[in-house]
Amino acid sequence: MQFEAQVVAAYGRHLIVRDAEGIRYEARPFGRKLGAVCGDRVRCERDEQHAEIHVTEVLPREHVLLRANLKGGAEAVVANLTQLVVLLAPEPKADPFIIDRYLCAASSAGLRAVVFLNKIDQLDDESRSITDDLLEVYSQAGYLTLRGSASHGEGIKELRALLNGHISVFVGQSGVGKSSLVACLTQDQDIAIGALDRDAEGRHTTTASQLYELAPSDAATMDPTDGGALMDSPGVRDFAPAIDALEPGSLGFPEVDQLAINCRFMDCQHLKEPGCAVRAAVETGQLDARRYESYRRLRRLHADLTAARGPTTARGSHSTRR
Ligand SMILES: Nc1nc2c(ncn2[C@@H]2O[C@H](COP(=O)(O)OP(=O)(O)O)[C@@H](O)[C@H]2O)c(=O)[nH]1
Ligand SMILES: [Mg+2]
Ligand SMILES: [Zn+2]
Known part of the structure; x- marks a missing residue:
């Protein structure tokens, strides 16, 4: 029997799903490559023989x-x-x-x-x-x-x-x-x-x-x-955002995004380029210097993580699944 449900708790591959009636079941992903996380809407299948619920598909995520x-x-x-x-x-x-x-x-x-x-x-x-x-x-x-x-x-x-x-x-x-x-x-x-x-x-x-x-x-x-x-989410010592998901020009810093309109180059990375409006804003104090330092660090992290992928995966293919 098939039904749709939402993942309401995830402990690694141990999941709790809740169906449309609000009934909760323990479930686990079917297959190594299927990664479901809390909040996911999923398709489930009841394995009658083993009295188990399998998550067979993660439905498209909105955010x-x-x-x-x-x-x-x-x-x-x-x-x-x-x-x-x-x-x-x-x-x-x-x-x-x-x-x-x-x-x-x-x-x-x-x-x-x-x-x-x-x-x-x-x-x-x-x-x-x-x-x-x-x-x-x-x-x-x-x-x-x-x-x-x-x-x-x-x-x-x-x-x-x-x-x-x-x-x-x-x-x-x-x-x-x-x-x-x-x-x-x-x-x-x-x-x-x-x-x-x-x-x-x-x-x-x-x-x-x-x-x-x-x-x-x-x-x-x-x-x-x-x-x-x-x-909720478990506590972290650190957090690195997924690099492909970041806005390419501003990396998600709203101030940088706004200032970048006035950079000389469309693809300005706001590091050493001439005519950079972001760096100019740091000079005048319009952009907080610590936020700019944070932007630079995230650029470095972005480069390090890109390098960590190695040459074979450099084509940018990546999976959002675990
Ligand atoms: N003084 C004070 N202590 C708090 C407050 N909120 C949480 N704590 C304490 O901070 C510690 C960690 O809280 P916890 O909720 O487990 O943090 P988590 O690791 O982010 O989930 C516990 O000892 C809490 O009692 C607060 O508003 N004031
Ligand atoms: Mg906690
Ligand atoms: Zn710039």
């Missing part, structure tokens, strides 16, 4: 968050989302370059992106000044920014309003409060807070993401029946 693996290939993180929420906190100390790379992946994938500063209850003078400056730069770049605290409830109503009608994913470094926020927003008591996404050797454990439906909030919305949904 997908892609990361690069060490060989320069693209891997899906979560699928069919519409919004990315990147979290930062005073502790662990924010790495703005990771935040930037998530935001570039979001811009390039056509996702709305929100920057949420969590644990504002823990801010001191120094971390307040650092995070204020960071959020100001992101806000200038056109991203939505919010501040709050999962443990004290501040900013949660405002965040909830932004989630309405969206399929959102929470991303960010381990310990910033992703699980705490999901628990807070879904009133789910079973979510592991403070759980390390690593095993005893410090290796990251199998990718685990889960999808949670959000009950319609009382906030005035166009469609009050659609509360949206939320996906």
